[in-house]
Amino acid sequence: MTTETTTPTTATGAATAAPAGVLDGENPYTLSHLDALESEAVHIFREVAGEFERPVLLFSGGKDSIVMLHLALKAFWPAPVPFALLHVDTGHNFPEVIAYRDRVVARHGLRLEVASVQEYIDSGRLRERPDGTRNPLQTVPLLDAIEKGRFDAVFGGGRRDEEKARAKERVFSLRDEFGAWDPRRQRPELWQLYNGRHAPGEHVRVFPLSNWTELDVWQYIEREHIELPEIYFAHEREVFQRNGMWLTAGDWGGPKDGETVERRVVRYRTVGDMSCTGAVASDATTVEAVIAEIAESRLTERGATRADDKLSEAAMEDRKREGYF
Structure with a gap:
């Protein structure tokens, strides 16, 4: 059973796109x-x-x-x-x-x-x-x-x-x-x-x-015009490298001696605690560019950017x- 839902605004207040699932030439009774x-x-x-x-x-x-x-x-x-x-x-x-x-x-x-x-x-x-x-x-x-x-x-x-x-x-x-x-x-x-x-x-x-x-998730964000925090898109940020990940400098305990802070253009695929969430090098500044980037990736977002999942094989x-x- 399917359920039709409509709303004039997105979760962040933006206007929604035209009714989804029906494009020119498509069967109007088939859901995307x-x-x-x-x-x-x-x-x-x-x-x-x-x-x-x-x-x-x-x-x-x-x-x-x-x-x-x-x-x-x-x-x-x-x-x-x-x-x-x-x-x-x-x-x-x-x-x-x-x-x-x-x-x-x-x-x-x-x-x-x-x-x-x-x-x-x-x-x-x-x-x-x-x-x-x-x-x-x-x-x-x-x-x-x-x-x-x-x-x-x-x-x-x-x-x-x-x-x-x-x-x-x-x-x-x-x-x-x-x-x-x-x-x-x-x-x-x-x-x-x-x-x-x-x-x-x-x-x-x-x-x-x-x-x-x-x-x-990203295709749905694009379709529904959902606003996101800006860190999901490429921006210049002070980061340092630890265990192969680019972490954000902060009061939480980074960087340590020998860890050099650099300014790099990065974005975040997932967002959690600053101490365990790594950034990825990216020039994707739009939703469309992020979608293209993800389509080419062979690593899940947590596998690529979450240090807390790497504590052991069964950490999660x-x-x-x-x-x-």
Whole structure:
């Protein structure tokens, strides 16, 4: 079953393009691949809204969470989005992304809850890592925020093409009372039938973009005219090299002695903590140029630019078992 949705604005307020999926000479009853993905995601949002009492959407200001919010706005238009946004702020986020997050929240009158890693460090509940990266420290604040908010469904922007552990996820991913993920408890999802049943204390992580690829995301951004933080496009920036990755200099602990800061033209394929998110050399200053660049790439965005996924062969799966996204 497919669902038609319309809205006069995108998640960032821009006017939408002409109705998608129908071009000159095309069969008007055939959905394009982007229409099919959009329809599936909208269906998932509505299923969760109907089945769960207190959903929440993880929103960092990265491209996947931006597309998720855009889809949620479409799913419930003209009514407001019926759930809050949650951001686990490491304190080492890119300033451009935080500024974008706040603009979008204000524009749409959304409710944003922030779980601060810095507050946990200051209070002694978490300890700073020697390498300075805070991505692995997000799990405890996330689980505490879920428990405090009594959220029973948590939307995440994970996609199966990103990383092998995420490829194991179902769209509805059951988490136990400790927030942990057990691959053996994954449920079948035949014919887009999703099982959200859970015991008290458990919750479900929901991934509306599971079947999307990085290229799909960017093609959808192009079609819907969605505004993104500027760091997704080529710009000159001070970076230094560590373990084969170009990292942004900052208070988080870089550069160290022997690491030289250079000004280079780069862009970011994915956005996370500054301490573990690498930039890539690029001259792509437009969405069209980014799409052409991604189409030629043979590395996933996380494989190319995320140091936290390179800690071990099973780094992502280990973190997911502990309650990570």
